[in-house]
Amino acid sequence: MRSFLDxxxxxxxxxxxxxxxxxxxxxxxxxAEEKKIEIIVTPLVIAETIxxxxxxxxxxxxxxxxxxxxxxxxxxxxxxxxxxxxxxxTMYGTTTLHIxxxxxxxxxxxEHVTLLSFDEKxxxxx
Numbered sequence: 761m762r763s764f765l766d767x768x769x770x771x772x773x774x775x776x777x778x779x780x781x782x783x784x785x786x787x788x789x790x791x792a793e794e795k796k797i798e799i800i801v802t803p804l805v806i807a808e809t810i811x812x813x814x815x816x817x818x819x820x821x822x823x824x825x826x827x828x829x830x831x832x833x834x835x836x837x838x839x840x841x842x843x844x845x846x847x848x849x850t851m852y853g854t855t856t857l858h859i860x861x862x863x864x865x866x867x868x869x870x871e872h873v874t875l876l877s878f879d880e881k882x883x884x885x886x
Contacts, residue, residue, distance in 0.1 A: 762798045762838075763788075767808040770801065774809070774827055775817055793836045800838040801831075803845055803863060810852065810859045825853030844870050857885060 773785040847866035
């Protein structure tokens with residue numbers, strides 16, 4: 761069974777602030793590790809999770825970066841654009857840029873394309 765993971769599940773798994781939901785999330789992740797199910801985590805879910813962790817839970821960028829480096833290294837989790845997201849998360853941890861900007865920069869570098877934007881700070885980072 762292939763399943764997309766929602767942001768709220770990933771947040772519960774990371775923050776562990778709702779015992780009932782954490783137990784279910786742990787079970788799903790365990791089933792994915794055992795190859796009973798396939799969990800797919802999209803770039804959009806990663807970006808939204810990073811936003812929630814930074815804005816609502818006030819986690820420092822370095823902690824968020826470490827969490828996602830660990831998650832992105834798990835071969836039992838499906839990450840479309842895994843390499844791009846690793847680059848974006850790394851950039852996020854070393855800059856003040858928003859994760860979406862980091863994703864755009866990393867994608868343009870990976871795909872060897874230009875970025876069209878009115879954001880001068882973003883364009884200087886490309």
